[in-house]
Amino acid sequence: MTRDVLRITDLTRRFGHTVANDQISVRVRSGEVVGLLGHNGAGKSTLVSQVVGLLKPDAGEIQVGGIDAVQNPGVARRYVALQPQAQTPLDGLTPRSAIEIAGRIRGLSSRDARAAATDLGEELDIGQWMDQRALPEGGGLSGGIRRLTGFAMAVAAPIPLLILDEPTNDIDAMRRRLLWDAVRRRGDLGSGVLLVTHNVAEAERVVDELVVLERGRLVAQGSPATLRGTQDSDLRVELQLIPDGRDPSEEGLGLPVRRRVRTGRRTLLTVEADKAASAVAWAASQHAGGRIAGFSLSPATLEDAYLALTAPAGPDARLTGQEADHV
Numbered sequence: 001m002t003r004d005v006l007r008i009t010d011l012t013r014r015f016g017h018t019v020a021n022d023q024i025s026v027r028v029r030s031g032e033v034v035g036l037l038g039h040n041g042a043g044k045s046t047l048v049s050q051v052v053g054l055l056k057p058d059a060g061e062i063q064v065g066g067i068d069a070v071q072n073p074g075v076a077r078r079y080v081a082l083q084p085q086a087q088t089p090l091d092g093l094t095p096r097s098a099i100e101i102a103g104r105i106r107g108l109s110s111r112d113a114r115a116a117a118t119d120l121g122e123e124l125d126i127g128q129w130m131d132q133r134a135l136p137e138g139g140g141l142s143g144g145i146r147r148l149t150g151f152a153m154a155v156a157a158p159i160p161l162l163i164l165d166e167p168t169n170d171i172d173a174m175r176r177r178l179l180w181d182a183v184r185r186r187g188d189l190g191s192g193v194l195l196v197t198h199n200v201a202e203a204e205r206v207v208d209e210l211v212v213l214e215r216g217r218l219v220a221q222g223s224p225a226t227l228r229g230t231q232d233s234d235l236r237v238e239l240q241l242i243p244d245g246r247d248p249s250e251e252g253l254g255l256p257v258r259r260r261v262r263t264g265r266r267t268l269l270t271v272e273a274d275k276a277a278s279a280v281a282w283a284a285s286q287h288a289g290g291r292i293a294g295f296s297l298s299p300a301t302l303e304d305a306y307l308a309l310t311a312p313a314g315p316d317a318r319l320t321g322q323e324a325d326h327v
């Protein structure tokens with residue numbers, strides 16, 4: 001039976017006049033990967049810092065593995081492993097020794113810690129750097145290898161709750177894929193995973209649930225399919241706008257559009273599959289008339305929905321949100 005390894009209820013934290021977390025409720029069950037999304041300053045790190053006892057909430061509750069983490073942060077901390085957003089300090093250590101130390105701190109025997117380090121070196125394809133020493137000021141090991149070592153340290157021993165804060169920063173595309181697989185595997189092995197990321201497109205493939213924060217508030221929560229808010233058959237028409245930035249879709253296409261999101265010189269239109277032919281015909285005529293620079297058709301993605309959910313308000317907004325239902 002799955003159980004909650006993290007239960008956050010009405011969590012509120014202020015810094016002066018800034019409400020960094022405003023009555024946020026989130027749960028993570030064992031075996032579940034929950035993505036925490038939000039733009040810079042949305043309140044993600046503030047939430048994580050409170051879960052691991054680095055900050056005290058102004059109000060609300062945090063339970064980690066059934067322990068009250070606000071009243072007993074030291075006890076709750078035993079149930080959590082955190083890979084922080086900042087690089088883990090490694091100077092003077094090799095990845096192998098750092099991972100072994102992390103495993104020993106988490107209660108593994110020296111033999112099991114050695115085996116865990118070797119296995120993680122293979123899983124993340126960092127075997128060739130495992131015995132290379134990290135030197136001061138970023139010497140000895142690249143940022144990506146340091147980041148992967150930080151991940152391996154967090155997962156060196158099984159843990160009920162794993163918190164990963166931007167684990168894919170600095171990592172090349174091939175190893176990023178290995179890392180996402182490794183994250184999913186930790187969930188499948190029974191950990192609850194809270195994954196803080198900006199990488200919506202890649203996270204979509206590994207998360208069970210998503211929580212979206214925007215300026216301290218929880219603005220959406222649910223499975224990727226729910227948040228996409230569209231049918232699987234829906235399609236996305238992407239318009240590349242001409243340099244003067246005019247968007248002819250603002251004047252209407254003459255057909256229903258589920259969602260319209262503008263980012264810079266790009267507009268993303270989500271349309272039902274049976275309207276795709278009309279939408280493409282419209283886009284082709286706009287292109288032929290020189291009113292757009294180009295267009296493409298592809299499946300609707302979670303990223304489009306995320307951009308719409310977190311669109312800034314106001315007349316100067318560069319994004320147009322979900323209220324643009326029919327254009």
Ligand SMILES: Nc1ncnc2c1ncn2[C@@H]1O[C@H](COP(=O)(O)OP(=O)(O)OP(=O)(O)O)[C@@H](O)[C@H]1O
Nearest residue numbers: 015018019020038039040041042043044045046047
């Ligand atoms: N120690 C602090 N003192 C004052 N304000 C703070 C402090 N920590 C965070 N804030 C403010 O709280 C808000 C949320 O910040 P937080 O770091 O939690 O966002 P975030 O979603 O983690 O951002 P990022 O993606 O950039 O890491 C921001 O407005 C930030 O300026």
